[in-house]
Amino acid sequence: MSDITKETVAAAHAACVDEAEAFHEESQVVLAKHFNTLAELSADTVTVCDKCLTASCWWGELMCEEAQNAGTVEMTVEELTKLHREHPSHWYHGELKEARDQ
Secondary structure, eight states, X not given: OOOOOHHHHHHHHHHHHHHXXXXXXXXXXXXXXXXXXXXXXXXXXXXXXXXXXXXXXXXXXXXXXXGGGOOEEEEEHHHHHHHTOSOTHHHHHHHHHHHHHO
């Protein structure tokens, strides 16, 4: 049998609690940085298809049925986030593609 005592269980529990509290504090810092970044990005504008309101359509990746006759409109990241039409990676994909192709 092992030498498990109330003291060793209490010490192991205290160590787990300390580790969990440290992880929680670290997570709060990471989340705060993440949300500050999101707040800064929320005012950025993205060019999207004026029919389906997606950037992936405008960049010719996932085109809507009205894409051939569509124009464009500028929308903020905040507005697009509320629409939930596509993953945010599409909003900057075209700019990254242009930079890569230059």
